């Protein structure tokens with residue numbers, strides 16, 4: 001079995017999208033967004049899941065945008081993918097989160113750490129809509145520090161047996177397979193090591209439950225699941241035994257970039273909405289866009305957009321460089337650092353932008369009937385998931401101060 005970073009480095013020209021194919025993908029994403037908007041609108045207002053998120057992604061062949069073509073994906077680069085996630089997130093953070101769960105943190109670790117056999121088994125199926133993916137790191141008592149997790153695995157004959165609970169998992173109750181992190185049964189103490197697995201969810205030993213008590217992102221799935229002596233194929237360890245923490249942290253570089261990109265989409269949509277509304281809505285005898293304090297909100301939203309855009313571009317290029325140099329720790333550390341910056345900045349920029357957009361809409365801003373408030377409800381989680389604001393700041397500061405200053409180690 002080959003557990004090195006065989007990946008996924010889509011350098012073979014037949015794996016990478018040509019300029020014409022990239023243009024086609026951009027058009028497909030636009031068509032996806034236009035078709036999903038009215039459906040998403042209704043599902044959001046009814047607080048219902050939106051099955052069209054995945055169905056239309058299949059229709060427009062968007063289930064493996066950055067995956068090399070040889071595995072059934074479309075082979076676009078990290079920057080184009082970031083831009084596509086921003087465009088998709090204009091339709092809602094929930095819509096984009098589906099893609100993050102499936103591709104950025106679902107397909108990506110398989111591509112990076114999977115054996116050829118695992119890649120052949122999961123990637124084409126996941127691009128064809130036959131295998132929705134998710135990433136299961138968080139547990140009820142292990143969030144910011146996944147090393148406090150209690151999920152376990154053991155070998156039994158030709159099977160691996162999984163036990164434990166994962167909590168707050170995007171796509172967790174709709175996934176056909178989840179990347180799960182767990183410790184060897186009986187392994188105790190500070191030196192125990194986490195391993196990663198591709199866990200097929202079929203069977204009654206895997207019980208998932210969608211979590212509905214959330215203020216926003218109603219249309220996409222957030223779930224918990226419990227594995228009770230859940231058997232998976234003995235071939236489904238992902239990467240080398242004990243390498244799970246590294247795989248998780250590496251995958252989060254991809255996930256955090258997807259969150260940052262999504263936040264850019266939120267800001268972009270707030271700006272579109274505010275520009276339109278500020279010209280239409282009149283008070284004191286003129287469009288509110290002529291009131292300078294309203295202009296101040298618009299200028300701030302634009303500044304949030306422009307700065308987030310620049311940081312995401314820098315981060316996407318760093319990730320692309322790191323992906324092109326598998327095993328290069330310096331490039332990976334740099335990507336990790338600038339992606340953390342982009343995630344921290346963009347999620348806070350989006351939070352400011354949605355707040356200002358709500359203000360521009362006045363009383364209508366405080367209503368799910370209008371887009372700014374939906375974005376406000378949805379985007380707050382981006383300062384929490386895939387690494388909180390606090391963890392991002394610790395990462396940034398300790399990168400500057402030096403490893404010995406890491407607040408936790």
Ligand SMILES: Cc1cc2nc3c(=O)[nH]c(=O)nc-3n(C[C@H](O)[C@H](O)[C@H](O)COP(=O)(O)OP(=O)(O)OC[C@H]3O[C@@H](n4cnc5c(N)ncnc54)[C@H](O)[C@@H]3O)c2cc1C
Pocket residue numbers: 101134135136137138140142143144145167168169170171217222381384385386387388389390391394407408
């Ligand atoms: C909608 C949604 C979707 C999600 N999707 C996924 C998913 O697909 N897969 C997945 O694995 N997880 C997912 N998560 C989980 C998410 O990544 C965690 O919630 C997040 O990492 C924080 O963990 P926690 O909730 O346990 O908070 P905690 O870790 O308990 O943190 C609580 C507070 O303490 C702070 N804190 C913790 N440690 C430190 C420290 N050392 N220094 C300073 N402050 C600290 C945190 O920043 C936070 O403010 C999702 C969460 C949500 C809400």
